[in-house]
Amino acid sequence: MKDYADSIAFLGQWGRFQQTVFFLLCASIMPNGFGAFTLVFVNDTPTHHCLVPDVNLTQDWQSAIIPVQVVNGKLEQSKCSRYRLDVVRNLSAQGYIPGRDVNLTELEQERCVDGWSYSTDIYESTIVSELFCMDIFQFDLVCSEQWKQPFTSTVFFLGVLCGCFFSGQLSDRFGRKPVLFATIAVQTVFTFIQVFSSSWLMFTILLFINGLGQMSNFVAALVLGAEILTGSVRILYSSMGTMLGFAAGYMILPLLAYFLRNWKSLLLALSVPALAYLPFWWFIPESPRWLLSQGKVEEAEAIVRKAAKWNKVQAPQVVFEDCSANDTKTKENYDIFDLLRNSSIRMTTLILCFVSFTMITGYYCLSFNTSQLHADPYISCFISAAVEVPAYISSWLALRYFPRRLSVISTLLVAAVSLFLIQLVPQGLSNLSLALEMLGKYSITTGASMMFTYTAELYPTVLRNTATGVCTTVSRLGSCITPFLLDMSTYFKYLPYITMGTLAVMSAFATLFLPESFGRPLPETIQQMSRRGRMKCPCISRKHTPVPVVLLDNPL
Incomplete structure (x- = not known):
């Protein structure tokens, strides 16, 4: 009785078939690399301070209306407060000069009731600073709403956790290949839809669903390759090939983000190219090992015979004789x-x-x-x-x-x-x-x-x-x-x-x-x-x- 590896030994380990599976699966993992860390840029908080409306203030008071605080040993403008605008306006009208005629530490402060002004030196916009509906609604995930910024990332990782928990069971039930392409589709579609988010709640819900596809995609690709490839090639793929595919996607992210400083443009650029993975469906096969475990011996043999043609080797008349019995033996x-x-x-x-x-x-x-x-x-x-x-x-x-x-x-x-x-x-x-x-x-x-x-x-x-x-x-x-x-x-x-x-x-x-x-x-x-x-x-x-x-x- 031969096991699976012995049954397909005639294919060799590094023919055209194995090379195609190896590199296409590694490429399919690349979206996980940039998808996992998109929030590094999309969810970052730009430098900001309270917005000061266009009122008649002298240049001195325009510069001094934002309090200065010591943060980590450095002087920085306050991010969440300003001196009361009505008081500052009266002092400015009377000709008082801040720091000389007025002790700023004695002035009353107020919250950023008119919103915030965000620096655009690094980002044109992030979800923290995004403005919607013609200035009527703004995310403004700062100050009292600052807790939403880290919580957004946590929701994404909760989606990843759930995907990690369920992906193996889905893959065992429906097959490796359907789960692989379904999870790629989840990442692509919901990354694209996030561009049209009109509220933080909508963005966060879509981000959670996006996270479901992250780890699931990685798991499906890893398992599929590990079951198709054999010998030293399987070890290379499982321990380094998949990880390098992930790292390649990770390195692409900052390059795109550098040229696309608007978070919507970045998400759009990360979602559209995933359409290039559609042709992979016709080149990446289902796992013959999984098919055998389901009793689908004829389908498994068809894949192996196709692989034999790609590798230009002759397949035996019967490929999986008694192999299915070996894989489906009764276990406790x-x-x-x-x-x-x-x-x-x-x-x-x-x-x-x-x-x-x-x-x-x-x-x-x-x-x-x-x-x-x-x-x-x-x-x-x-x-x-x-x-x-x-x-x-x-x-x-x-x-x-x-x-x-x-x-x-x-x-x-x-x-x-x-x-x-x-x-x-x-x-x-x-x-x-x-x-x-x-x-x-x-x-x-x-x-x-x-x-x-x-x-x-x-x-x-x-x-x-x-x-x-x-x-x-x-x-x-x-x-x-x-x-x-x-x-x-x-x-x-x-x-x-x-x-x-x-x-x-x-x-x-x-x-x-x-x-x-x-x-x-x-x-x-x-x-x-x-x-x-x-x-x-x-x-x-x-x-x-x-x-x-x-x-x-x-x-x-």
Whole structure:
């Protein structure tokens, strides 16, 4: 009885068919890269202060009507108040000069009752400053409405979390290919509709639906490629190919945003090109492995025979003899509660959830914070995206040659040290702060990429998909709190860095208690995992002979 990989071995690993699937699936993931971080520019808050109506004020009072405050050691104009306009107008009419004839600290202040004036030095408009309906309605997500700005990002990530939770089940029921193209359509259509949002509530609801397609698209493409490709090509695709496709889309975002400074134009530019993915439907096949699991042997064989023609090889008369029986053999049912019944498995699951939560929190915090770190948010965002390319390559190399536990601990500690050091950098050395943050981003990205494989290697076959899905879902809670964690900088500039660094140190310590999986066979039963997973803290692991990385069919 031959398994699936043996049955299609005659195709080879890198023929025309595999090349087409590899590169088209990587390209299909690119919208996830720019879609995940569009809010870096669309949801950013421009420099602003209270709007002063066109009234008869002297030049001195025009300059002095906005109070000056000390923010993070620097003098800045108040964003949410001004001196009372009627009082200032009377003082100006009487010829008083501010600071000489009038002590400004004694003047009464008022809210921005006439709205706000936003700087257009960086953005023409964002959803924070957008004006609608001929000046009748304005988003104005500042001051008393400022909570809506981080909440907008949180709603998006809640959509991503829900998509992450349901995508695997939809893919298992309806197939990999339909879910892949349906989620691409969700992202494209709802990104386009967002351009016509007439209120913050409408924009936020559409953003949530858009988020449903984000992770679902990534999962469907990852699973489809992992099931079609085999051998070393499958490892390359699952560990680096998909991630580089994501990074390519991420790098495209700041380039488009630089030339399209209006948020509507940017969203329109990001949605329309996705129509180019429509022809992919005729080139990307359904997963033969999934078809076999559904008993659709003839459809699976048709795809493989088409692949044989593309690769110019001769297919055997019967491709999947007894293969379907091998894939559909009776199995004992396991569920999420089996992750909690055994003490060692329960502890392993909790630690992995915590470490994954830390990784994703750090990843999105550092990705979304780049627009605030440097004077030019476009350069900062591009650097942040470019850093991911060597990070994913490093992750692939670490998975091949180094112990898992040592690799994860190293990435967490490097990230923690760089984040703690940022607060010690003088204000005049902004490039050094940027370098330290990018070092932290590189390290966290490397570790986050490795966690999928590490998690898959620790669990037995009967729990592998369930465990990885649980860890991934919990980790996405980190992305949901990211906007509010970054908003803590209004109270103390370095508080987000200290929080992320502390989480990284705690996670590094917790990782010491995880079992090592490098060079060891994957556990097949819960009993095997229980024996391997007893809580120990060996600071030095024995050397193991490296073996090929075996990746999960559905790591998310």
